[in-house]
Amino acid sequence: MMKILVVDDELDVKDLFLQRFRREIRSAQFQLDFANSGEEALAYLEGHKSEVILILSDINMPGMSGFELLRHIRADFKTPPSPVVMMITAYGDPDSQKQAVELGANDFLTKPLDFTVLKQKLHDLA
Amino acid sequence: MGHTAKLKPDSMNQDEIFSSFITLAIIWQVRRFLDTRNRIPQWDRMLQRFWIVNVSFVILSTAIDEDFPLRLIWLFALAAITYTVWLIKDNQSARTLLIALAPFMFFMAISKIIQDVFPHFAKAHDDFFESINGFALFWLIGFFIVANRQKKAQVKIDEERALEAEQRRVIEAKKQELEYLVAERTAEITRQKEELELALVELKSTQTQLIQSEKMASLGELTAGIAHEIQNPLNFVNNFSEVSIELIDELVDEQVKPHRDTELEAELLTDLKQNLQKINYHGGRASSIVKGMLQHSRTSTGQREPTDINSLCEEYLRLAYHGLRAKDKSFNALFSTDLDSSLGLVSLIPQDISRVLLNLFTNAFYAVQQRQKQGGPLGYHPTVIVSTRCVNKEAVITVADNGTGIADDVKQKIFQPFFTTKPTGEGTGLGLSLAYEIITKGHNGTLEVESKVGEGSKFIVTLPG
Known part of the structure; x- marks a missing residue:
């Protein structure tokens, strides 16, 4: 079973993901957890060391941005298994993508999310 | 006269001739002295003719050596002189002349008449008549001198008057010239005033246009933010409707199964209802953003409304941030x-205050962006913090950034219209001046700034409740 942490300041992201992955959840393929900010995500990671496999994080968030979260993750959670991080942003510009890759993101997704593509990627990882 | 009067015809005649000459001389002098030619021209002509006739009579009487009635003629001449002087008695010297002439003529006439009518009496009192006549002659000469002096004085006065009149004329001319100049200047000033009024009208319309263009400029800053803000709810609308279709498909599948899972069906229905609610909510969110945008571009109604400052701050902070983000992705x-x-x-x-907030937020983000570009200190985090407080029944909004800060000499100018530190074409220089107007004049509030170069700025808006 793959553990996925979704980080986004939009609360309804939770319901959306739960419904989009309802089949995978029901069949216990994925386990979804949610954080509303970078800070919350870091706190979650502290409590679930070596458990988390995949993080899906928004970049534009008030407070700690997705990039900062990524920087923290790469700096503080080096002990394997180091989490796979996918960055999501509304701005699909090359600069952001480059920055994400430089900071150690495994993948880069643009909003609006294509869930079919996302599912495919997750299945490939699983 | 100055000799002993005799009853002999020739001496008599001599006397008469002398008297006639004196009379003629007097007439001549009086005419000249009183300037009768100009004063009483008609009478003067008569006098002149009379004088010529008189002269010819005197010459005639000398020539024929006859006892010509000369006495009658010069008596008549005396009357004429008196009348002449009388005619211009308004003249001071003429009056003096009259006083001079009157006794002389009177005694001359009386003595002649007495000599003619009572020759013996006259002869007996010859000395008396002589001295009377002498006295009268002195009187005449004396007063003639006085009259002459008066005349000279009069001439002087006349000259002064003429001079005064001339001066008056010059002054009058100058006055007219001045009045002309004043009229000309007045016309010029009036024309200038009209030009200025026209310029003022043009300026006012330009100002209105500028304010509108500032609104449009800030709307431009907003568009990217708005697009981003609308995109999020739209994504939810799309996603939840897609998921709902999936849910309905699942529900339909479940219904045709021989062993229906009613628990699952109920769960699916609950999810469906929840999704529709979410679609509704996010649709509303999008439309409220559009409404806000329209409100921002619209001319302010100037109508006060009970407004939630906190949500206004949150909304425009996001818009300002995403607006700048859209321009500069990094x-x-x-x-x-x-x-x-x-x-x-x-x-x-609300339209006005949201404009102020947007401006303050945009400025704050611009300041931190500039500091970041300049290469802020190690570990520099561009930060903008908006806080609201209720202090003494007043709403206080504080917009704090850790950007470049504002130098003191710049600080004095930031609320002036058209002042901008941005490169040409990037800022209108109207943002803060409009904000200041809106807060102070529109809402009786205050807009203050605290800033330190290299540390950041803090704008404090106070609105009376």
Whole structure:
């Protein structure tokens, strides 16, 4: 079973993901957890060391941005298994993508999310 | 006269001739002295003719050596002289002349008459008549001198008057010239005034246009933010409707199964209802953003409405951030709000205050962006913090950034219209001046700034509740 942490300041992201992955959840393929900010995500990671496999994080968030979260993750959670991080942003510009890759993101997704593509990627990882 | 009068015809005649000459001389002098030619021209001509006739009579009487009635003629001449002087008695010297002549003529006439009528009496009192006549002659000469002096004085006065008149004329001319100049100047000033009024009207319309263009410029800054803000709810609308279709498909599949899972069906229905609610909510969110945008571009109604300052701050902070983000993708900043929930609704003009907030937020993000570009200190985090407080029944909004800060000489000018530190074409220089107007004049509030170069700025808006 793959553990996925979704980080986004939009609360309804939770319901959306739960419904989009309802089949995978029901069949216990994925386990979804949610954080509303970078800070919350870091706190979650502290409590679930070596458990988390995949993080899906928004970049534009008030407070700690997705990039900062990524920087923290790469700096503080080096002990394997180091989490796979996918960055999501509304701005699909090359600069952001480059920055994400430089900071150690495994993948880069643009909003609006294509869930079919996302599912495919997750299945490939699983 | 100056000799002994005799009854002999020739001596008599000599006497008469002498008297006639004196009379003629007097007439001549009086005419000249009183300037009768100009004063009483008609009478003067008569006098002249009379004088010529008189002269010819005197010459005639000398020539024929006859006892010609010369006495009658010069008596008549005396009367004429008296009348002449009488005619211009208004003249001071003429009056003096009259006083001079009157006794002389009177005694001359009387003595002649007495000599003629009572020759013996006259002869007996010859000395008396002589001295009377002498006295009268002195009187005449004396007063003639006085009259002459008076005349000279009069001439002097006349000259002075003429001079005065000339001066008056010059002054009058100058006055007219001045009046002409004044009229000309007045016309010029009036023309200038009209030009200025026209210029003022043009300026006012330009100002209105500028304010409108500032609104449009800030709308331009907003568009990217708005697009981003609309995109999020639209994504939810799309996603939840897609998921709902999936849910319905699942539900239909479940219904045709021989062993229906009613629990699952109920769960699916609950999810469906929840999704529709979410679609509704996010649709509303999108339309409220569009409404806000329209409100921003519209001319202010100037109508105060009870407004939630906190939500206004949150909304425009995001818009400002995403607006700048859209322009500069590499830009990232921390922004947070510290909102006082006890603030409640404040009566204000929402379009105007939102314009102020947008301007303050945009400026704050610009300041931190500039500092980041200049290469801020190690570990520099561009940060904008918006806080609201309720202090003494007043709403206080503080916009703090850790950007470049404002130098003191610049600080004095930031609220002036058209002052901008941005490169040409990037800022209108109207943002803060409009904000200042809106807060102070529109809402009786205050807009203050605290800033330190290299540390950041803090703009404090105070709105009376």
